[in-house]
Amino acid sequence: MEADKMDATPENIGQPNRTRRKRKQYKGVVALLASNRRAAYELEMAQNQIDQDRKNMREEVAGVHRKYNMQFKSLFERRNTLLEIVPNFWRTAIKHHPIIGTILTEADKDFFRYVTRVEVDSREDNVFNFKIRFHLDYNPYLENKVIMKDFHLTACPQFCRVTNLKFRKNILETYKFLDRKRSSRSYIGYKSFFAWLTDNSTPRRDDIAHYFRFDMQMNPMFYYSHKPIKLPGFTKKKCNHKNDFPVPVKKVVKMRKKRGRRGRK
Amino acid sequence: MEADKMDATPENIGQPNRTRRKRKQYKGVVALLASNRRAAYELEMAQNQIDQDRKNMREEVAGVHRKYNMQFKSLFERRNTLLEIVPNFWRTAIKHHPIIGTILTEADKDFFRYVTRVEVDSREDNVFNFKIRFHLDYNPYLENKVIMKDFHLTACPQFCRVTNLKFRKNILETYKFLDRKRSSRSYIGYKSFFAWLTDNSTPRRDDIAHYFRFDMQMNPMFYYSHKPIKLPGFTKKKCNHKNDFPVPVKKVVKMRKKRGRRGRK
Numbered sequence: 001m002e003a004d005k006m007d008a009t010p011e012n013i014g015q016p017n018r019t020r021r022k023r024k025q026y027k028g029v030v031a032l033l034a035s036n037r038r039a040a041y042e043l044e045m046a047q048n049q050i051d052q053d054r055k056n057m058r059e060e061v062a063g064v065h066r067k068y069n070m071q072f073k074s075l076f077e078r079r080n081t082l083l084e085i086v087p088n089f090w091r092t093a094i095k096h097h098p099i100i101g102t103i104l105t106e107a108d109k110d111f112f113r114y115v116t117r118v119e120v121d122s123r124e125d126n127v128f129n130f131k132i133r134f135h136l137d138y139n140p141y142l143e144n145k146v147i148m149k150d151f152h153l154t155a156c157p158q159f160c161r162v163t164n165l166k167f168r169k170n171i172l173e174t175y176k177f178l179d180r181k182r183s184s185r186s187y188i189g190y191k192s193f194f195a196w197l198t199d200n201s202t203p204r205r206d207d208i209a210h211y212f213r214f215d216m217q218m219n220p221m222f223y224y225s226h227k228p229i230k231l232p233g234f235t236k237k238k239c240n241h242k243n244d245f246p247v248p249v250k251k252v253v254k255m256r257k258k259r260g261r262r263g264r265k
Numbered sequence: 266m267e268a269d270k271m272d273a274t275p276e277n278i279g280q281p282n283r284t285r286r287k288r289k290q291y292k293g294v295v296a297l298l299a300s301n302r303r304a305a306y307e308l309e310m311a312q313n314q315i316d317q318d319r320k321n322m323r324e325e326v327a328g329v330h331r332k333y334n335m336q337f338k339s340l341f342e343r344r345n346t347l348l349e350i351v352p353n354f355w356r357t358a359i360k361h362h363p364i365i366g367t368i369l370t371e372a373d374k375d376f377f378r379y380v381t382r383v384e385v386d387s388r389e390d391n392v393f394n395f396k397i398r399f400h401l402d403y404n405p406y407l408e409n410k411v412i413m414k415d416f417h418l419t420a421c422p423q424f425c426r427v428t429n430l431k432f433r434k435n436i437l438e439t440y441k442f443l444d445r446k447r448s449s450r451s452y453i454g455y456k457s458f459f460a461w462l463t464d465n466s467t468p469r470r471d472d473i474a475h476y477f478r479f480d481m482q483m484n485p486m487f488y489y490s491h492k493p494i495k496l497p498g499f500t501k502k503k504c505n506h507k508n509d510f511p512v513p514v515k516k517v518v519k520m521r522k523k524r525g526r527r528g529r530k
Contacts, residue, residue: 039347046344047486050337054483057333061326068322072315079311082304207470218319221312 065127073121076217080117083220090115093223099211101228103186107175108193114139120217128154132212141171151203160203165194330392338386341482345382348485355380358488364476366493368451372440373458379404385482393419397477406436416468425468430459 083089091112095101117135131150143166151160177194188207190196196208348354356377360366382400396415408431416425442459453472455461461473
């Protein structure tokens with residue numbers, strides 16, 4: 001809930017037709033103020049001035065963002081290239097984030113071993129829209145090389161879309177990747193990383209995207225080297241292994257060993 | 266989830282000591298890059314530059330907000346004074362808001378008859394902190410003349426506080442004003458206006474405050490003269506009268522009549 005949240009939101013919720021709105025806007029108030037024309041006129045003037053000021057403010061703020069985003073872009077690019085040589089960097093950083101970390105299932109954590117790069121880009125033409133990109137190595141889960149979640153927050157209505165995920169054969173049957181039920185294990189309610197990734201219903205209030213954009217992107221090294229802090233009023237429940245890996249016991253044991261060899265963080 | 270949401274949030278979640286953080290920050294990464302000093306140095310430089318740019322950007326954005334908030338302040342003041350002469354203005358506007366409207370119980374709606382003025386103020390020293398004030402006429406519910414919810418979003422940790430509510434005798438027993446249970450009637454989960462008002466647990470993610478600040482404050486006349494639009498995937502359930510007014514049937518009938526006389530909207 002911050003000051004300039006307004007800038008990215010359309011002025012009010014769900015008004016498809018701006019001109020029609022303008023005409024209707026003061027009807028009720030003006031009718032009531034019929035006896036007081038002076039007041040009605042002043043009210044309209046004040047509201048018009050507010051609308052104009054808001055528009056100007058939004059443009060000025062966008063200008064500041066545009067200026068700095070150009071600088072950020074090359075810095076992020078350089079930093080992300082350097083981070084590629086650190087083994088399991090993004091897995092550890094994301095696991096340690098106090099909010100994003102809580103949505104990861106065991107299967108997600110294993111998947112994140114293959115994520116080599118996480119990028120968050122603002123559009124140049126419109127700084128309030130952005131994309132989150134996950135670059136993948138060859139991996140046993142997905143055929144995609146890049147998965148992307150794309151936020152259009154200044155569109156009306158706002159929307160969000162995701163790369164078409166191509167899961168490898170049988171993987172969806174083995175792991176509950178797309179389980180949408182809410183989970184008390186996660187602070188934010190999502191049951192898994194993929195449940196968040198494929199949920200396009202509320203782009204504006206997508207907190208995980210927000211944390212990716214402003215915590216993870218701005219300073220991933222902090223999360224890499226710090227264990228997550230405790231969140232007030234939330235005790236992280238352990239992942240329910242039976243639900244995440246609904247596979248025969250033998251297979252689970254095998255996988256754990258495999259992980260051990262690779263050096264679990 | 267908008268571009269400059271970052272500006273109002275402390276850089277990362279829950280780091281009380283900034284200098285200590287700085288020192289520890291790159292420990293893990295630098296250790297891993299010991300074999301590659303050049304890369305480690307570049308990484309640190311890039312991150313320092315990002316931190317500096319973020320700080321500058323935040324200051325520039327705050328400057329823009331400060332400039333416009335001065336203009337807004339006098340405009341809002343003038344508009345709100347004019348709106349005081351419109352009977353039941355804020356009650357109707359708030360009732361019609363597609364999100365805020367859903368949290369109101371019948372008792373809340375009756376309470377809002379006595380709200381003469383709603384103000385949202387940004388602090389001059391720090392534009393990302395704000396207060397929402399409800400000015401009250403003499404009313405049968407509260408002894409307070411003004412109730413205020415005060416958001417400190419740039420403090421670390423963020424907090425929020427509310428005027429000490431002085432309910433009149435027996436009123437809390439008659440109406441379930443402070444019931445905190447979640448409700449399927451409301452889009453956002455709050456069971457009543459007072460449940461939101463007294464909930465200080467998550468100031469950063471307080472959506473109702475956001476809508477008060479950026480929808481209600483910016484253009485209340487729109488909501489006054491428009492019926493609420495339908496929200497996707499949400500059918501507003503009728504208020505459960507038995508739960509909101511747990512009073513004998515005779516009394517309920519009496520109150521309904523009273524409302525009718527006053528001209529219900």
